[in-house]
Amino acid sequence: MATFHILASTIVAACAIILLNSILRRLFNFDIVATVPGPPSPSWIYGNMIQLVLAENYGDHEFGWHKQYGPVYRVKGCFGEDRLVVSDPQALKYILNNPAIIHSPNNAKTFPVLFGEESVASVHENHRRLRAAMNAGFSGSGVRNFLPVFVDVAKKVRYLAETLEAGSLPEQMISEWENATINGRFNTHSLVLFALKRISLPNGSWPICRTLCFGLHFASQLALYLRSTSLNARRRNLWKTRLGILAQILARKVTCSVSSVRSVLHHPLCFSLSGTGGGSGFGKTGVTPSQLVHQLPVLLLAGQDTSAAAMSWAIYWLAQNPEFQDKLREEILNSQEGGLDYDNMPVNILPVERTREMFPPAPLLERSASEDCVIPFSEIVTSTGDRIHELPVKKGQFIFLALGAYQRSEALWGPDANEFKPSRWLAGDPCPGQTSALGPYAHLLAFLGGHRVCVGWRFALLEMQVILAELVGKFSFSLPKDSVVRAHLSATQFPVDGEGAKGLWLSVARLVN
Numbered sequence: 001m002a003t004f005h006i007l008a009s010t011i012v013a014a015c016a017i018i019l020l021n022s023i024l025r026r027l028f029n030f031d032i033v034a035t036v037p038g039p040p041s042p043s044w045i046y047g048n049m050i051q052l053v054l055a056e057n058y059g060d061h062e063f064g065w066h067k068q069y070g071p072v073y074r075v076k077g078c079f080g081e082d083r084l085v086v087s088d089p090q091a092l093k094y095i096l097n098n099p100a101i102i103h104s105p106n107n108a109k110t111f112p113v114l115f116g117e118e119s120v121a122s123v124h125e126n127h128r129r130l131r132a133a134m135n136a137g138f139s140g141s142g143v144r145n146f147l148p149v150f151v152d153v154a155k156k157v158r159y160l161a162e163t164l165e166a167g168s169l170p171e172q173m174i175s176e177w178e179n180a181t182i183n184g185r186f187n188t189h190s191l192v193l194f195a196l197k198r199i200s201l202p203n204g205s206w207p208i209c210r211t212l213c214f215g216l217h218f219a220s221q222l223a224l225y226l227r228s229t230s231l232n233a234r235r236r237n238l239w240k241t242r243l244g245i246l247a248q249i250l251a252r253k254v255t256c257s258v259s260s261v262r263s264v265l266h267h268p269l270c271f272s273l274s275g276t277g278g279g280s281g282f283g284k285t286g287v288t289p290s291q292l293v294h295q296l297p298v299l300l301l302a303g304q305d306t307s308a309a310a311m312s313w314a315i316y317w318l319a320q321n322p323e324f325q326d327k328l329r330e331e332i333l334n335s336q337e338g339g340l341d342y343d344n345m346p347v348n349i350l351p352v353e354r355t356r357e358m359f360p361p362a363p364l365l366e367r368s369a370s371e372d373c374v375i376p377f378s379e380i381v382t383s384t385g386d387r388i389h390e391l392p393v394k395k396g397q398f399i400f401l402a403l404g405a406y407q408r409s410e411a412l413w414g415p416d417a418n419e420f421k422p423s424r425w426l427a428g429d430p431c432p433g434q435t436s437a438l439g440p441y442a443h444l445l446a447f448l449g450g451h452r453v454c455v456g457w458r459f460a461l462l463e464m465q466v467i468l469a470e471l472v473g474k475f476s477f478s479l480p481k482d483s484v485v486r487a488h489l490s491a492t493q494f495p496v497d498g499e500g501a502k503g504l505w506l507s508v509a510r511l512v513n
């Protein structure tokens with residue numbers, strides 16, 4: 001009985017402390033973010049999170065909230081947490097260029113596991129130097145060197161598409177593709193993902209490279225572990241050196257030793273590892289070869305799903321707009337002498353632009369304030385009726401960067417923001433009202449902007465142009481009558497069918513030249 005009383009009073013006391021703490025926090029730690037208007041929360045446990053990130057069709061709720069509450073509003077996270085959703089250009093510009101706004105705690109935990117602790121996506125202190133070294137390999141001229149690889153892979157994809165269309169799949173491919181064709185339709189998303197794996201890696205080397213990446217990751221984890229064990233300093237250093245040398249040898253083997261290997265790993269990393277980065281990047285930044293070796297996983301992983309999603313959406317758009325397929329074929333025919341000139345193919349770039357505009361592969365990014373700061377906005381009308389133009393946020397404030405909503409914003413792109421107007425792109429400046437560009441290109445934020453702008457944005461644009469030209473030149477894509485295509489968000493925004501399964505099922509017919 002006495003034990004029961006002690007237990008009951010402990011529980012009552014704990015509840016009282018939690019309640020008091022929450023009342024005192026509300027009274028003395030008044031947070032202005034709580035006054036920012038936003039949608040009602042259906043649950044204290046999961047707040048608006050299910051509506052935001054698990055909507056049946058990405059944006060079902062979010063784009064409506066954007067219209068109702070404007071470019072800055074508040075949603076509830078789990079357990080009553082207030083989170084900001086931002087698509088206001090002024091605020092985004094501030095956030096993207098402020099080193100005090102960092103990855104969310106969730107990203108900060110998962111990125112090192114996914115990409116490695118030393119990857120450019122995970123590090124903060126060394127980030128600027130690492131980026132300077134990597135940018136050398138992904139510059140405009142650097143990316144041009146990939147063109148033969150893209151063309152080569154695009155031809156292989158075309159061959160694969162031909163065999164799928166003819167129903168004559170080689171036996172060794174059947175296991176990979178048996179579920180990719182049903183009743184004359186095929187899963188275009190699987191096709192482009194398959195292609196991108198081949199682009200990132202030398203032929204047949206995907207398993208080797210995957211093992212290598214995870215091996216390197218394992219080695220670095222082991223080195224970290226050894227550092228914290230009681231092994232004496234001499235043995236620890238020996239281990240670290242051995243692992244470091246092993247990692248470098250492996251990476252050099254994959255990236256440099258086979259001269260015929262032409263892959264995404266080859267150029268930028270080999271360029272930097274050999275220290276001959278045209279006098280730029282590597283030498284001057286003081287980044288070591290082993291630091292560059294640690295970029296293998298992020299380069300492999302960051303570009304594949306994103307580019308596959310973007311390319312699927314581009315083909316989806318073309319399937320809905322057959323007149324643009326014809327225009328693109330005309331453009332290809334007119335410029336075929338001596339190979340295609342991708343800098344001068346305005347129709348070829350249209351589906352790419354449209355996709356980035358309407359279906360950016362990363363429409364919602366997570367950030368967090370690492371210190372108290374004041375975010376400038378165009379305007380927010382708070383729930384108390386005040387009109388404010390800046391918002392003081394506390395350390396730890398969670399912020400969603402709503403890139404998808406930004407790109408559909410009528411305030412920014414005009415009342416016809418949701419319609420596709422090729423003239424907007426063909427005229428050169430799709431967003432003439434906006435004075436300072438946020439993203440790397442055409443005011444779009446699909447590749448983000450500021451110091452964390454995507455390393456591979458030029459690479460991704462060119463590879464999409466090449467593969468699209470090859471496919472649309474040889475096939476016509478159309479949407480089957482009963483088809484249901486939805487956008488689903490799970491790390492990237494990709495197409496799913498009516499049952500929610502990943503894929504984009506299109507009717508594909510080979511053109512007779």
Ligand code: HEM
Pocket residue numbers: 120121122131264298299302303304306307310360361362365366446447448451452453454455456457459460
């Ligand atoms: C259509 C294709 C792509 C899209 C839409 C895209 C988008 C993005 C976005 C939005 C970020 C910022 C993520 C964040 O900070 O939370 C990012 C970062 C990054 N992307 Fe891409 N990406 C694409 C393709 C690629 C490719 C092809 C590569 C490499 C070959 C690549 C490499 C990277 C890397 C290394 C980062 C981390 C940069 C840093 O933190 O400094 N991406 N990308």
